[in-house]
Amino acid sequence: MGDPTAAPFEALGQVPIVLYTCLAIVVIAVLVVAGILLLGWWGSLWRNWITSVDHKRLGIMYVVLAVVMLVRGFADAIMMRTHQAMALGEGSGYLPPEHYDQIFTAHGVIMIFFMATPLLFGLFNFVIPLQIGARDVAFPFLNNLSFWLTFAGAILINISLGVGNFGRVGWLAYPPLSGLSGSPDTGVDYYIWSLQLSGVATTMGAINFLVTIFKMRAPGMTLMKMPIFCWSAVVSNALILMIYPVLMAAYIFLTLDRYLGFHFFTNDGAGNPMVWINYVWVFGHPEVYVLVLPAFGILSEVVPVFSSKRLFGYSAMIWALLVILVLSFLVWVHHFFTMGAGIAVNTFFSIMTMIISVPTGVKIFNWLFTMYKGRIRFEPPMLWCMGMIFTFVGGGLTGVMLSLASADWAFHNSAFLVAHFHHTIIGGVVFSYLAGFVFWFPKAFGFKLNRTLGIASFWCWFVGFYVAFFPLYVVGLKGATRRMQHFMDPAWQIYYIVMVVGVFIIALGILSLVLQLILAIIHGCKLKGNLPVGKADPWGDGRSLEWSVSSPPPPYNFATVPQVSTTDAYWQMKVEGKPIKTSGFQPVHMPSNTAAGFWIGIFALILGFALVWHIWWLVMLCFIGAVASFICYSFFGDHDGYYIPAAKVQEHEEAFARIEAKGRKA
Amino acid sequence: MEHIKKISYFFGAAVLMLLLSGCDIAVLQPVGYVSKEMRNLIVVSFVLMLLIVIPVMIAVVVFAFKYRASNKNAEYLPDWGGSHKLEFWMWIIPICMVSILAVLSATYIHKLEPSKVLPESVAGNEPILQIDAVALDWKWLFIYPQYGVATVNEIYAPAGRQVLIQMTAENSVNAFWVPKLGPVLYAMPQMNDKLHLISKEDGVYKGRSANYSGAGFAGMEFDWHSVSRGDFNAWVAKARQSRNRLDRAAYLNLAQASQGNPVAYYSGVEKDLYYRVVNRCVVSGTVCNEELMKIAAAKSLWGQLCSVFDPGVVAVK
Numbered sequence A: 001m002g003d004p005t006a007a008p009f010e011a012l013g014q015v016p017i018v019l020y021t022c023l024a025i026v027v028i029a030v031l032v033v034a035g036i037l038l039l040g041w042w043g044s045l046w047r048n049w050i051t052s053v054d055h056k057r058l059g060i061m062y063v064v065l066a067v068v069m070l071v072r073g074f075a076d077a078i079m080m081r082t083h084q085a086m087a088l089g090e091g092s093g094y095l096p097p098e099h100y101d102q103i104f105t106a107h108g109v110i111m112i113f114f115m116a117t118p119l120l121f122g123l124f125n126f127v128i129p130l131q132i133g134a135r136d137v138a139f140p141f142l143n144n145l146s147f148w149l150t151f152a153g154a155i156l157i158n159i160s161l162g163v164g165n166f167g168r169v170g171w172l173a174y175p176p177l178s179g180l181s182g183s184p185d186t187g188v189d190y191y192i193w194s195l196q197l198s199g200v201a202t203t204m205g206a207i208n209f210l211v212t213i214f215k216m217r218a219p220g221m222t223l224m225k226m227p228i229f230c231w232s233a234v235v236s237n238a239l240i241l242m243i244y245p246v247l248m249a250a251y252i253f254l255t256l257d258r259y260l261g262f263h264f265f266t267n268d269g270a271g272n273p274m275v276w277i278n279y280v281w282v283f284g285h286p287e288v289y290v291l292v293l294p295a296f297g298i299l300s301e302v303v304p305v306f307s308s309k310r311l312f313g314y315s316a317m318i319w320a321l322l323v324i325l326v327l328s329f330l331v332w333v334h335h336f337f338t339m340g341a342g343i344a345v346n347t348f349f350s351i352m353t354m355i356i357s358v359p360t361g362v363k364i365f366n367w368l369f370t371m372y373k374g375r376i377r378f379e380p381p382m383l384w385c386m387g388m389i390f391t392f393v394g395g396g397l398t399g400v401m402l403s404l405a406s407a408d409w410a411f412h413n414s415a416f417l418v419a420h421f422h423h424t425i426i427g428g429v430v431f432s433y434l435a436g437f438v439f440w441f442p443k444a445f446g447f448k449l450n451r452t453l454g455i456a457s458f459w460c461w462f463v464g465f466y467v468a469f470f471p472l473y474v475v476g477l478k479g480a481t482r483r484m485q486h487f488m489d490p491a492w493q494i495y496y497i498v499m500v501v502g503v504f505i506i507a508l509g510i511l512s513l514v515l516q517l518i519l520a521i522i523h524g525c526k527l528k529g530n531l532p533v534g535k536a537d538p539w540g541d542g543r544s545l546e547w548s549v550s551s552p553p554p555p556y557n558f559a560t561v562p563q564v565s566t567t568d569a570y571w572q573m574k575v576e577g578k579p580i581k582t583s584g585f586q587p588v589h590m591p592s593n594t595a596a597g598f599w600i601g602i603f604a605l606i607l608g609f610a611l612v613w614h615i616w617w618l619v620m621l622c623f624i625g626a627v628a629s630f631i632c633y634s635f636f637g638d639h640d641g642y643y644i645p646a647a648k649v650q651e652h653e654e655a656f657a658r659i660e661a662k663g664r665k666a
Numbered sequence B: 001m002e003h004i005k006k007i008s009y010f011f012g013a014a015v016l017m018l019l020l021s022g023c024d025i026a027v028l029q030p031v032g033y034v035s036k037e038m039r040n041l042i043v044v045s046f047v048l049m050l051l052i053v054i055p056v057m058i059a060v061v062v063f064a065f066k067y068r069a070s071n072k073n074a075e076y077l078p079d080w081g082g083s084h085k086l087e088f089w090m091w092i093i094p095i096c097m098v099s100i101l102a103v104l105s106a107t108y109i110h111k112l113e114p115s116k117v118l119p120e121s122v123a124g125n126e127p128i129l130q131i132d133a134v135a136l137d138w139k140w141l142f143i144y145p146q147y148g149v150a151t152v153n154e155i156y157a158p159a160g161r162q163v164l165i166q167m168t169a170e171n172s173v174n175a176f177w178v179p180k181l182g183p184v185l186y187a188m189p190q191m192n193d194k195l196h197l198i199s200k201e202d203g204v205y206k207g208r209s210a211n212y213s214g215a216g217f218a219g220m221e222f223d224w225h226s227v228s229r230g231d232f233n234a235w236v237a238k239a240r241q242s243r244n245r246l247d248r249a250a251y252l253n254l255a256q257a258s259q260g261n262p263v264a265y266y267s268g269v270e271k272d273l274y275y276r277v278v279n280r281c282v283v284s285g286t287v288c289n290e291e292l293m294k295i296a297a298a299k300s301l302w303g304q305l306c307s308v309f310d311p312g313v314v315a316v317k
């Protein structure tokens, strides 16, 4: 067998798209860094963001990472779709298999682990402490470290664009194809190490949020008075804590196979590739609930606000979440009903899968009855939510069809399946996260995103989704499988062309989103970054605690820790007409910033790179560097924190009270 | 304006094409017993699910319209957050639906289990035609043990005669799929999966691998020719004319990665070749997996527990 690390720059030399993309990325990166240095922003970037342990700032950084990765993942999608529209019958498209196969793998991995997961953690970070009336998360440094490890993973996966290859194995990398025999170059190693980094980060994040939610709720906020978004976060993080270690263990086994000649998943030496398929799906199925339950949580926050009405069936929501928590571990085999496991196994997992659709369906009814007899305002967050409900039930329909094992035998690995999971993941997850994003944006910055562009973005995504994915159901039924670099039947071309049109409509939606952000950045630049204190409840009808503080919230969130007595804590305050406190403050204790997370992240990134390319001295160096940074921080870091003086708190709270009073008069 | 016109024509044409070309949908136009049953299940479950989904979709739109903020005439109940009656129905309706579907699913899983021989009422009592399929990088090898022939990327089978396909893979996991005839089934290395199919009509049906297996995966297609008994016998006779013999050396040669392989025939297939592929002992001097398991089982209790492994290769009937 050849040297896996041979020819790292082959792709750059041979595939012009890769070369130009890499050049463009490098040029943009250099320009951005140069711009930051020239404008003298580096110091403030370092102090306020890179070393920050403030959950709100980390949340924003996660979201920025997710948006960049969304663009990257979407660029992959455009390439796949345009290529497929040309690669039928006589046509051969423009991407050879070695390249096409990397793209669908990278698209899947990036979208799930480096787009959806960071976006999720961005929302968790920003929202959860505010919603439970806490001043930060339980472990602020760990939070910063999680971000930088995620960041390192994202950079590592993108380095594979220029240096070497990415895996050509699909997003769950079944061996023996992903073993040394099927993938002798370093593509799969990039896959393994970038996901190990993200896995460590995500697991630590889950611990952080579980502890935060269980230990740091405001007095009076019992679990049954907690906002549903926090409940969904509890379940989602509990799932992460149970499943990510499984995935990471599987990656360690695969690493041993690939680096040290072990035989966990090989065809020879009594290895068993089928075990891998079970490992990854024991992870993979709950993972979809990790992503989608918080999406349900977001809807449960947004729909009541824009219906000006209480959430319908609060406790039913929680029970539904808990039922899903348990059941989601009992359905993984539905991802391989076609393995020939026999009647008993297939029947059990088929029925379990259907049962899990019950609590999911109940939630849909909850939102519907929340809208019922409300006063619905069509602001962008609500549009996303209604689009989600409308679309997600369709995805649920095909999902239930897939759960009938004997029907799945006709859908498995076909375009029908790809259509189904994009139906639920775009309609369910992406729409909801974007709803949450536009919903909480004014809380983070004190002003709303451009409304017209927001509405345009929604409609483009919504229409684009249907145009881009419905033909996929049809070609699936016609017999098109997934991961196809070329199709024999030229008659399918028309479907693929329509899908390309759909993808470009979605592109307009993403463009509108990016434009919204650019407008927001321009607005911020005009103010030289000093965003004025904004009013607490920009949408009106806010119900949970995050809407009770100024927008953007002060670094300490709550000047005095609120006392909670009902589920909709802020709504209750408004009903009682509680005035904002403007005097009698105590100094607030805050954790200090630290650069340790950043350095550990950088070491981890280089460590990953060195592992991929078998540069053992660098592996040792970076490993020692990372551990040493950690130890240094533990023993010599600044753990005392600092105090924000009472006068400063008072100053902020007075300004906030003035704004609020003005708002009330107007 | 011209552009808009052109674009709308293009769209109109595209939509029409989609509708018109809708008449070649393999999964919904099956020609075999198993695939017809699967089609029925798909259609029934789709319709049942629509009973819930359509009302929800309508409700979203209607509620959004009726309870829009500007409609001050609509009733407004800001503090209404629960109703036991409604919540009861919210759980009960999906539970009923799922119960129906569960019964349906269990019935069909039982009825269509791929490893089960088809009922006599469907397949008669003609002896089953056995095909041993091996997914190679990146082509299919089909061995006809009863006839002593083998082919690459082509299946011939008499219409109306039950076919048993045993399948395995040499390297990566693949899947055998003829959409018009029946289910997807994994062809896995070290394993043997059994699939019973029957085609009711003459015709040529597309088959392919339905599990990504590397660079040449897209080309892993074959034709399933469902023909009369006479034509089948003529085809077997033709295959027997081939000078190629499929012994272990020839197999190892064929197993080398290649793409775009034309249809090829072999006459004379080494006995036990398929067994050896499944048990990974084609290369001379290697011990078959089954043997390894027996040795392990004899050695210790641990070995015994770990060797419940039985790929279950069916010998020629």
Ligand code: HEM
Binding pocket: A074, A077, A078, A080, A081, A104, A105, A107, A108, A109, A111, A112, A115, A116, A169, A170, A171, A172, A418, A422, A425, A426, A430, A468, A481, A482, A483, A484, A503, A506
């Ligand atoms: C925004 C529009 C999107 C488009 C146009 C798109 C398009 C595609 C295409 C063309 C494929 C390859 C299908 C095939 O193998 O035949 C694919 C696969 C996939 N997509 Fe997307 N996608 C989009 C968004 C997303 C999002 C938001 C996620 C997840 C959060 C996602 C997750 C995946 C996964 C996991 C795969 C499977 C990759 C594999 O085969 O291993 N996609 N997508």
Ligand SMILES: [Cu+2]
Binding pocket: A274, A339, B188, B191
């Ligand atoms: Cu298996």
Ligand SMILES: [Cu+2]
Binding pocket: A284, A285, A288, A331, A332, A334, A335
């Ligand atoms: Cu699943």
